[in-house]
Amino acid sequence: MNIDFRSDTVTKPSPGMLEAMMTAKVGDDVFGEDSSINKLEQTAAAMFGMEAAIYCPSGTMTNQIAIKCHTQPGDEVICDESSHIYQYEGGGIAFNSGCSVKLLYGDNGRITAEQVAAAIQPDDIHRPHSRLVSLENTSNRGGGSCYDFEEIKKIKDVCTANNLSLHLDGARLWNAMIAKNETPKQYGEVFNSISVCLSKSLGCPVGSLLLGKKDFIKKARRVRKVFGGAMRQAGFMAAAGIYALEHNIERLAEDHAYAAQIAAAIAQKKFVKQVLPVETNIIIFELNDGITAPELVASFKEHDILGYAISPDRVRLVLHLDVTKEMVAKTIEVINTL
Numbered sequence: 001m002n003i004d005f006r007s008d009t010v011t012k013p014s015p016g017m018l019e020a021m022m023t024a025k026v027g028d029d030v031f032g033e034d035s036s037i038n039k040l041e042q043t044a045a046a047m048f049g050m051e052a053a054i055y056c057p058s059g060t061m062t063n064q065i066a067i068k069c070h071t072q073p074g075d076e077v078i079c080d081e082s083s084h085i086y087q088y089e090g091g092g093i094a095f096n097s098g099c100s101v102k103l104l105y106g107d108n109g110r111i112t113a114e115q116v117a118a119a120i121q122p123d124d125i126h127r128p129h130s131r132l133v134s135l136e137n138t139s140n141r142g143g144g145s146c147y148d149f150e151e152i153k154k155i156k157d158v159c160t161a162n163n164l165s166l167h168l169d170g171a172r173l174w175n176a177m178i179a180k181n182e183t184p185k186q187y188g189e190v191f192n193s194i195s196v197c198l199s200k201s202l203g204c205p206v207g208s209l210l211l212g213k214k215d216f217i218k219k220a221r222r223v224r225k226v227f228g229g230a231m232r233q234a235g236f237m238a239a240a241g242i243y244a245l246e247h248n249i250e251r252l253a254e255d256h257a258y259a260a261q262i263a264a265a266i267a268q269k270k271f272v273k274q275v276l277p278v279e280t281n282i283i284i285f286e287l288n289d290g291i292t293a294p295e296l297v298a299s300f301k302e303h304d305i306l307g308y309a310i311s312p313d314r315v316r317l318v319l320h321l322d323v324t325k326e327m328v329a330k331t332i333e334v335i336n337t338l
Contacts, residue, residue, distance in 0.1 A: 003327045006308045008281060008320035011203040013240060020243040026235035036235030040242050044196070044209045047245070048188035052217035053209045055238055056229050059084075059171045062195035062210040064092045065223045067132065069216060070165040070193070073098030075131035078119050080106045082141035084169055085134055096227070100128045108276060109139025110147050113154035120162050133159055136169040137176045141310070144259075144282030146176040149186060156190045166190065171197040171208075175280040178252045192216070201252055201281065202244035203321045207237050248321065255281040255319040258328045262317065265335045281319040284310065303334045
C-alpha cells in the first residue's frame with residue numbers, strides 16, 4: 001500500500017464521516033432547503049464571528065467568487081507571487097474578473113504591510129485601480145508557512161486607510177490556527193472575506209466555504225450561480241464538513257509533529273540543499289545538483305512512497321489524517337537509506 005504525501009486532498013472519509021454523510025438530511029440548496037448545507041454555513045459563520053457563509057465545490061471557486069465580488073474589471077489585486085490565486089487557479093483573476101495583478105515577493109509566501117503600502121497604485125488614469133489585497137495562510141508554496149497575526153493587522157490598517165478590501169485564502173487556515181494558537185474569530189474580525197477548505201486538512205471528500213457579511217454572501221451566491229457552482233442535494237457532502245469541524249481540527253497538531261520528524265530526517269541528507277522551515281503539515285525541500293526532483297520522487301515511489309515534484313529541484317510532502325505513525329516511521333527509514 002502506498003504512503004501518499006502528494007497532498008492532503010488525497011484522504012478518504014473516515015467511518016464516522018461516512019456515517020454522517022449517509023444519514024444526512026438533504027433538500028434542494030438552490031431553494032435554500034438543504035438543512036445540512038444550511039447548518040454547515042451557519043456553523044462556520046458563527047465560528048468566525050462573521051455574518052454568513054456559502055458552500056462551494058472547491059477553494060478555487062470560493063477564491064474566485066471573492067475576487068469577483070470585491071472588484072470591477074480593470075481593478076488590480078495585490079498578492080504574493082507564489083499565491084494560489086495567481087499560480088494555480090487557471091488565470092481566473094483575468095478570466096473571471098478582468099483584473100490585473102500586482103505581484104509582491106514576500107518571505108515564503110508572506111507579504112508585509114510595508115510592501116502592500118508601496119504597491120498601491122496612485123490615482124492615475126494610466127494605472128489600474130488597486131482594490132483588493134489577498135493573503136494566503138498557510139502558504140502552500142511557502143512550505144506551510146504561517147503569518148504573524150500582528151503583521152496581518154498592520155496589513156488590514158493599510159487596506160482600511162486606502163479603501164482596499166482584504167481577502168484571505170485560508171485553504172489551510174485550520175493548520176495555521178493550531179500552529180499559532182489562534183482562533184477563528186480573530187480572523188473574522190480582520191478580513192472582509194475568508195475562504196476555507198474542508199477537503200484539505202480536515203479530510204472531507206470535497207468542499208470549501210466563503211465567509212463574509214450578509215450582503216457580500218448574497219452577491220457571492222449570484223456569482224456562484226453564474227460560475228455554475230449552484231448545487232442541489234449537496235447536503236451529503238456538507239454533512240462531511242460538519243463532522244470535520246466537530247472532530248478533525250485539534251488533531252492537526254499530530255500532522256505537524258509528523259512533518260517535523262520527517263523534515264529532520266530529510267535535512268540530514270547530503271543531496272538536500274535546504275528544507276524550508278516546517279511550521280505545519282507541509283515539507284518543501286530543495287535538492288543539490290546531481291539529482292532532480294522528479295528523479296527523487298521516482299526513487300520514493302520504488303518504496304511505495306508518493307511525493308510531488310513542484311519544480312525541477314523542489315519536492316513537496318504533505319501530511320494528513322490518513323498518514324499513521326507507522327507510515328511516518330517507514331518513511332524516515334527509507335529516507336535514511338537513500
